Amino acid sequence: MKFLLLIIGIAFLYFYLSKRQPKQVKRIPKKPDCDETGCGVDCFCDEATLKRAVKTDVVYFDDEELDAYKGIGADDYTEEQTEQFNEVLTTMRPGEVADWLRSLELRGINLPTALKDEALMLIQDQK
Secondary structure: HHHHHHHHHHHHHHHHHOOOOOOOOOOOOOOOOHHHHOOOOOOOOOOOHHHHHHHOOOOOOOOOHHHHHHHOOOOOOHHHHHHHHHHHHHHHHHHHHHHHHHHHHOOOOOOHHHHHHHHHHHHHHHO
């Protein structure tokens, strides 16, 4: 008799627990790291960079000609192509550099490796 009550109790608990709705767990999204935000330079993360990372609208900085370089690797540019990027980089205001790099990334354009240090310096100088 005790054995039968034990079996009924276990069965009751099993059915009761299996029918309960699981609690909804609120997941807090993790902050993206620099690889996910991809600021275009060997990135350092700051609050402004993270805020720009959520923007998906492409903004042009009078650099539509750079769209021709979509998909080219950062190390594969010729000197003339690198000079085109440098010309845009050196003529923009310091506060625009990080936004320009984000625009390049959204357009699938890699910044030439030769200009990454200079771009990073310009971003750091604006702080």
